[in-house]
Amino acid sequence: MQVVRRDMQLSLRILQHLLFLKDAAIPTKPTLYAWDETWPATSASLTTSGLTRTGLLPALEYGDKIYTQHIPTLRYLARELGAYDGQTSYEKYIVDAVADLYIDWRGQWVCSLKGASEEYKNETVPKYYKVIGEYYDETAGPYLLGDRITYVDFAVYQSIDNERRTGTLPESLPESLVKLQEAMEARPNIREYIAEHK
Ligand SMILES: N[C@@H](CCC(=O)N[C@@H](CS)C(=O)NCC(=O)O)C(=O)O
DSSP states (O other), rough: OEEEEEESSSSHHHOOOHHHHHHHHOOOOOEEEEOSHHHHHHHHHEEEEEEOOSOOOOOOEETEEESSSHHHHHHHHHHHHSSOSSSHHHHHHHHHHHHHHHHHHHHHHHHHHTTOHHHIIIHHHHHHHHHHHHTTTTTSOOOOOOOOOHHHHHHHHHHHHHHHHHOOSSSSSHHHHHHHHHHHHHOOHHOOOOHOOO
């Protein structure tokens, strides 16, 4: 199976699609694009070539199709693999609910890249980790659903990694999220990649 993933480089941030695909032992061939003054032209050309409708990345070429919008892409891969999702409708709902919180967080994190406001640092970020931590507290962990990893664990792990890189991670995280980080960083297929890119 050939998988080509294209993304732009944002320092050496950990890329959740890549983590997910590596964890699932699916071969990957990432292409990274520079996010600098060349990006507008690159974005226009990727749009013309049909890789992305919005001009944004990531985009995943998988089989004979192209997938964009990263959370629906992870959810699609989970369904295809018959793994990385809840088993009951309720579990799937919980996973999707946390994914939705992540999507809301992400929009605000992207805005914070232009300069994190006091409101972002003092209200948005603490509330995000408090609420996400409450969801993770519902089981003994280390993952959202307990000992079964799902696609959203990759997203939440990446949100923590992103905040660390932008210096907006709160000094202390809920214990359940510390456990998640430790568990993600110990997973056999991805621990080396994480260690190299941390
Ligand atoms: N909802 C989209 C968001 C994509 C997005 O915001 N991509 C950013 C990089 S992580 C981007 O392409 N930014 C370039 C730009 O704003 O021109 C997704 O889930 O993939």
